[in-house]
Amino acid sequence: MEAVCVENLVKIYHGGIRAVDGVSFAIDEREIFGFLGPNGAGKSTTIKCIVGLLRPTNGTIRILGVDVGKDPGVAKRSIGYAAQETAVDDHLTGWENLYLQGRFYHLSQEEIRKRGEEVLRLFGLWERRNDLAQTYSGGMLKRLDIACALIHRPRILFLDEPTLGLDVQTRTAIWEYIRKLREEHGMTIFLTTHYMEEADELCDRVAIIDQGKILALDKPGALKAALGGDLITLKFVSTDERLPALLSAIQALPGVRNLRSSPDGIHWIWVEQRGDRLIPELVQLALAHGIQVDSVRLKRPTLDDVYLHYTGREIREAEVSREEHVRARILQRRVRR
């Protein structure tokens, strides 16, 4: 069964903004699925429709086979949601935040105590559990927020921009936690991001979304391969009559698309994907033909290239109301702390 199945989702806000415009996708169980897109693309809107915070204008959403529109209660219990804004109550301690969350999911005292300790230890917050959340750093707040989303052991976790505004170390740590959740608890994870590396590093599959539409959806590798694949630049120490045999052997390797040679002895090899895995093989092959390799260089298309290819280069500023502005400022202050 698919963990999440979205069909032709449309969301038009009151002002007439078409934030999500006919989006369809399905997420398998135990998959880490990513939405990659610029600000205002409709990522948060999509997530909020799925977790039941917004009423879709059109389309159907099924979570573990249950139609969210018809039976919201069942879906709510099997999902965890950490919003883009870190929704932690500053005036409560970390433990109190977690405890309340557990109570709101109708867990018993013992369950909260046991799982609470488990998630706080997992996220490295156990020692600070009795401190007020206002003394936490931005990264700790984000971790606490994700921990709260995990207290009821959801089968599907929704993370809206989990590493927005965090420093590199914290970001890598959160990636680790996310991977662990999948490995150890078999959780399905849906995350949104506008960081290329994040989608590339973490996701099994990525959907590129812009202006409410999915422009491409595939494995990160496949998306990159679609742009032309990896390019390996190869130079040999010395060449002789054995070279043509070597080159045709290279061309016969699986995944090799094209090979071109310059008169001054540089060879370009286009590979569908994972050019890094082909390099040892190339070197072995060359040695087997009695030819020494001088240098190898690999250039891979990044998800950056893919992203820009699909969304264009220009930066779009979304219109925001004054209240949203105030909110954004508060949240930024919290994140920077």
Added chain:
Amino acid sequence: MIVADVGYVAWRELLKFFRAKTRLLVTVIQPLLWLGLMGNMMEGLVKNPFVERLLGTGSYLAFMTPGVLLMTVLFGGVFAGMSIVWDRRIGYLEKLLAAPISRAAIPLGKMMASAVQGGFQGLLILLIATGLGVRFATGFPGAIFALVVAMTFSLILSGFSLALAARIKSQETLMAVVNFFTMPLMFTSNALFPREAMPGWLATLAQMNPVTHAVTPIRQILLFGWDWGAIWVSLLVIGGLAILMMFVAAQSFLRTTVE
């Protein structure tokens, strides 16, 4: 289940209320100023038989104690709505709405918390008034009765501000709208001024004012004694309005989204 949900929403508010030391201090100092300064200031002014007859007592302090009690509760109820605006800002409201709790539990929990806060502040006011020499004609049970009426009244106000906050997203607008109602409510009631001394039109307004209906029974049992015949209408009005506001507040959150 909804009872537990309401309880935990209220628990969160109360935890924060009793933790905010400065705010607690203000809630003590404010009635102390009202009663201590204004009560004593007016004392000389009312020392004549005519005014005494209007007030029903020779002590303005005793007359105004129910008024100050209600005023504190009135302005306290406004904070319930503000807490929703704040929760919306920090994203906590979204968290509550995404949880499988009953949506009605959100306003109802905040209303309960507001009532408990009102009861606590009321208790402080009665203690201060007692310290200043005010005595209930009905003794200790009368004081408990006064607190129950005040807490019921706080449900009306918090329910009102919560119902507004379900729609109004900005702090300033909510403040302005709520004040637009609370200020006139206060000054067209008999909280600080006897209705008998008001001009006819104002007395009619005061007659319809819920604040008056909350003040009247408390004043009755403080100054004179138990007389259910004189207070049952007011109690009915206050009780009915409290229940109505619970429904209105609950209803306004059933349909609220994060849009």
